[in-house]
Amino acid sequence: MNNTDNTNEFETKKQLDIINELKERYDVEYKKSGTRKTYHIETFGCQMNSRDSEKISGILKQIGYDETDTEDADFVLYNTCTVRENANNRVYGRLGYVGRLKKMRPGMLVAICGCMMQETTAVEKIKGSYPFVDIIFGTHNIFKIAELIKTRLDNEVNSGKHSDKMVIDLWKDTDMIVESLPNDRKYPFKAGVNIIFGCNNFCSYCIVPYVRGRERSRNLEDIIDEIKLLANDGVKEIMLLGQNVNSYGKNLEPKIGFARLLQEAEKVDGIERIRFMTSHPKDLSQELIDVMGSSKKICKHLHLPLQSGSTRLLSIMNRKYTKEDYLDLVTRIKKAIPDISLTTDIIVAFPGETEEDFMDTIDVVKKVGFDSAFTFLYSKRTGTPAATMDDQIEESVAKERFDRLLKEVQVSSAKAAGRDEHTVQDVLVEEVNSQNEDLLTGRLSNNMLVHFPGDKSLIGTIIPVYLKESKGFYYIGNQVE
Numbered sequence: 001m002n003n004t005d006n007t008n009e010f011e012t013k014k015q016l017d018i019i020n021e022l023k024e025r026y027d028v029e030y031k032k033s034g035t036r037k038t039y040h041i042e043t044f045g046c047q048m049n050s051r052d053s054e055k056i057s058g059i060l061k062q063i064g065y066d067e068t069d070t071e072d073a074d075f076v077l078y079n080t081c082t083v084r085e086n087a088n089n090r091v092y093g094r095l096g097y098v099g100r101l102k103k104m105r106p107g108m109l110v111a112i113c114g115c116m117m118q119e120t121t122a123v124e125k126i127k128g129s130y131p132f133v134d135i136i137f138g139t140h141n142i143f144k145i146a147e148l149i150k151t152r153l154d155n156e157v158n159s160g161k162h163s164d165k166m167v168i169d170l171w172k173d174t175d176m177i178v179e180s181l182p183n184d185r186k187y188p189f190k191a192g193v194n195i196i197f198g199c200n201n202f203c204s205y206c207i208v209p210y211v212r213g214r215e216r217s218r219n220l221e222d223i224i225d226e227i228k229l230l231a232n233d234g235v236k237e238i239m240l241l242g243q244n245v246n247s248y249g250k251n252l253e254p255k256i257g258f259a260r261l262l263q264e265a266e267k268v269d270g271i272e273r274i275r276f277m278t279s280h281p282k283d284l285s286q287e288l289i290d291v292m293g294s295s296k297k298i299c300k301h302l303h304l305p306l307q308s309g310s311t312r313l314l315s316i317m318n319r320k321y322t323k324e325d326y327l328d329l330v331t332r333i334k335k336a337i338p339d340i341s342l343t344t345d346i347i348v349a350f351p352g353e354t355e356e357d358f359m360d361t362i363d364v365v366k367k368v369g370f371d372s373a374f375t376f377l378y379s380k381r382t383g384t385p386a387a388t389m390d391d392q393i394e395e396s397v398a399k400e401r402f403d404r405l406l407k408e409v410q411v412s413s414a415k416a417a418g419r420d421e422h423t424v425q426d427v428l429v430e431e432v433n434s435q436n437e438d439l440l441t442g443r444l445s446n447n448m449l450v451h452f453p454g455d456k457s458l459i460g461t462i463i464p465v466y467l468k469e470s471k472g473f474y475y476i477g478n479q480v481e
Helices: 003-033 047-063 085-103 120-129 142-154 208-212 220-232 258-266 286-294 311-316 323-336 355-368 395-417
Strands: 038-043 075-080 109-114 135-137 167-169 190-194 237-241 273-277 301-303 341-348 372-377 424-432 439-443 449-453 462-470 474-479
Touching (some): 003 142, 038 047, 047 109, 047 237, 220 258, 258 273, 286 323, 311 323, 311 355, 355 395, 449 462
Parallel strands (some): 038 075, 237 273, 341 372
Antiparallel strands (some): 439 449
């Protein structure tokens, strides 16, 4: 065991001790009042943030909080995203609302964490404009939530200035990975599993490496042990998570590739489906393609961000692949996995984008035939190289290109949408349909939604469903008895 392992184990024990200490404190309060404290978490952003919120929720429940679905709670936490400016503005709006609530709830605690808190300007704005916030922390130390609550509760500052009581714990980076703390899964039958934290790519438009830190992979044994525990707890589908899962293992000794991790995960009894998110094209190896092609558990869906079809812009974006590289990669993927569903991310109006650059993107969309695409108008992020680049695109031009791209993506999606119509496919049943309680909703291996009549006792099972009709972005089906 190396020094890092020792440090991680020490930190785990420390946090568990604090969780138990707070639990004892809250149990005493509960016996006096007969009422449990409540908490509410608002999560903004990606699957990594959702997974972080599950961990925070698990710790809060272990302490003795009960979850509620409104911000009228004893403890409110905002887990923030900062990929786009609009995400920050949404958080400020929620803070304004909860600030009014807090005036009517003595003892209410408000915390804010996540990627936005790794930006100095955002933290300074919160300190100045929202001084009622009790706890601020970032992306690297979510495991400390119990300790931060205890610090806030133990704070005996009598100056009367709330800013003196505000607990701020922000780390620029870390190599620490704290295992074995409580977590609270949203679904009993599927779960996210972190395999790598941070990002080393420094795409010129992206803030993630600055707020999530450098890449650090979890040990293979820890990941597989977690997957086994999940399988024993009834989980059938896992989602392996990382900003770039294809970089998994590069910082480990000995080095272990992502393909090897998938092979080990596939051996775990009880796990029937394996997904992962997100892949960077420059790191997607032929070995990984071959493993996916031969696997009986890895889902037939790959999210492969393109960002632009222009080799010139890809270089400026620091993506480290060309248009031709991407198309060759797709060709090899489709050859090995003919029924693969490919989805992507595309940025429109990156600084300096010409009509020729844009048409290169359209060309890739036509040639690949994506099942769907998340399309974004370029948004400046302060602190990234792209934010200071010349030749920012006029809004009218950007909007016109965005609309043209969206139409092309819709054509591509329509061609792919109905390919499984009139076939029987396995569906993981996830929930009662939100629009019609007589229907259940589940997912195919390729991530397409299916709605069909059935009893809610089927939730969490994988069953055969006849796909009667394609509706573009989902199927209507019937259970096969």
